[in-house]
Amino acid sequence: MASANGQTTKRKKKVPVSECAKALAKGNILQCLPLELRQEVFAFAAFDYVRSTSSLIEASGISERTHEWLPPMCHVNDDFFFESLPIFLKHIDFVIREASTAYGLYFFLQATRTFSCVHSLSYHAASTLTPFFAGPQLLKECNNLRHVWLKFGSDDFPSIHRHKKSNPPFKLDRKAFLENHSFRQLLSLKQIEKITICIVKKLTRLGATVEEERREDEQVWGVVGWLKKKYLRRNLAVQIVSLIPTVSWPPVT
Secondary structure (H helix, E strand, O other): OEOOOOOEOOOOOOOOOOOHHHOOOOOOHHHHOOHHHHHHHHHHHHHHHHHHOOOEEEHHHOOOOOOOOOOHHHHOOHHHHHHHHHHHHOOOEEEEOOOOHHHHHHHHHHHHOOHHHOOEEEEOOHHHHOOOOHHHHHHHHOOOOOEEEEEEEHHHOOHHHEOOOOOOOOOEOHHHHHHHOOHHHHHHOOOOOEEEEEEEOEEEEOOEEEEOEEEEEOOOOOHHHHHHHHHHHOOOOOEEEEEEEEOOOOOOO
16 A cells, blocks of 8 residues: 555555454454453354354363463463453353363362452262362352253162152151262352252163253252342342252153
8 A cells, every 4th residue: 555655565464353363473463452442342252152163161181380271362472361261251151071081170279379260160960079179168259150050860869868768768868968069169159150960870772871851840859949048148139940850751760
């Protein structure tokens, strides 16, 4: 492009805001924007990334040294990382399948000081809620949680947790169940909006392990009613959803 003095000037190319990872090579143009605008850009990029991939992040793949699970905008430089990470974490549902994998997530959030940015946690085994382990500690530290998913298997409830002389004979010992799975940690959450409790029973069909179909139910052995009563006393309107399995086909023997 020719200027008024006859010199040729090159027209600067525009960098799409969604390609944050390329901003470093283009001179970090986003860092020239006010903080409020940068946060809007990061929020859009985080939502777009989650929509195009998945909002589910396995805790087993998280550590202080592995960042592959993070979106491109977190890899530009340190400033981008610390500004965009809190926004990204709000859109993520962390899945914890084993008690040991919760430690990686816990130490990462501790190192980045982003416990309060996590809005959703999913516990997919009773062992992940064992007291004094990292799973319950996450419930305590992530004080801005909006949704918690608790998944149990029917084999997670040994006979010691049940009243042997009750009618019906398999009534859950609610007190032992709540204490052994850190349910009281949920009551400390002041921003919680929804709790989903899921119980599944594994079946063997044609050599493959599958799960029974789930259906909605009002009670999970008295746990749902107990939680609702406790939250009402705290003036918190929390949606509590229970999922109880039904047999979709007879197990093959």
